[in-house]
Amino acid sequence: MLKDLFSNRLFIGALAFFVLCVGGSLLYHQHVKGQAEKALVESEDFLQWWHERNAKEKAVAAEVVEAETDTGGHVHADEGGQGQELPPFEPSEYSPEELRQIFDQFYTQRGLKPPPPGYDYRWARKNVPLLDENGNPILHKIGEPIVELEIRVGFAPTLEEYERLNRLYIEKARAKKKGQVATANEIDAEIEALTASAQRERPFIKRATRLASREEYENDPKKTERVMREVLDAALREYGLEHLILPY
Numbered sequence: 001m002l003k004d005l006f007s008n009r010l011f012i013g014a015l016a017f018f019v020l021c022v023g024g025s026l027l028y029h030q031h032v033k034g035q036a037e038k039a040l041v042e043s044e045d046f047l048q049w050w051h052e053r054n055a056k057e058k059a060v061a062a063e064v065v066e067a068e069t070d071t072g073g074h075v076h077a078d079e080g081g082q083g084q085e086l087p088p089f090e091p092s093e094y095s096p097e098e099l100r101q102i103f104d105q106f107y108t109q110r111g112l113k114p115p116p117p118g119y120d121y122r123w124a125r126k127n128v129p130l131l132d133e134n135g136n137p138i139l140h141k142i143g144e145p146i147v148e149l150e151i152r153v154g155f156a157p158t159l160e161e162y163e164r165l166n167r168l169y170i171e172k173a174r175a176k177k178k179g180q181v182a183t184a185n186e187i188d189a190e191i192e193a194l195t196a197s198a199q200r201e202r203p204f205i206k207r208a209t210r211l212a213s214r215e216e217y218e219n220d221p222k223k224t225e226r227v228m229r230e231v232l233d234a235a236l237r238e239y240g241l242e243h244l245i246l247p248y
Helices: 002-007 009-042 044-070 096-108 159-177 181-197 214-219 223-238
Strands: 119-121 123-125 139-141 146-155 199-209
Touching: 146 223, 159 181, 181 199, 199 223
Parallel strands: none
Antiparallel strands: 119 139, 146 199
16 A cells, blocks of 8 residues: 555645645744854954953953962963963854853843844944834844835825825816916916925835845845835825825
């Protein structure tokens, strides 16, 4: 029976598909994890923390040496008479368990839980995470663009005002085509007045940043532009300004 089962092409195909799915999932997980760790160890905040951590360890070691000297202990100095510099952070020099401990320590010393694989915190400034409106630290996916919005006064017509403006532009074009200059000027003045009265608070893009590898950028060079559009469109919907969303 087992022989017949393995001779069944459908079963073998399904088994191969399952193995490929599981293997692909594991490889993707490792890739995402590796990208997140690479982004972390290359960040200025982490490198500064690592430098300070090493400096503290050197200071503790120096205190131990001094204590041993005071109590008559034997101290063996190097040829230059100076303690050896701690090596820079190199992930390849540590086991996965040691790396996990180092990364966890980096976050816990800032009062944060280690982020899930593939994610990192957004930072307001050194050692201070950016918080949302509820006071919770904000996470972002490694490689994804970070889009910041700002609310300020700008063109924010209601749907009725927007449709009225469109009709006025059409009427103005018709008047100009017929040579009705006075009528076109009157319509133009109405357009200006309506546009001025439609100035209200609305969302705008403040800035957008994307920390991605060259390979990620080349695979999707317009990702930042696309995400900016998605974020702004969502904000316009929240403000009831769906009619300002560009159709392309």
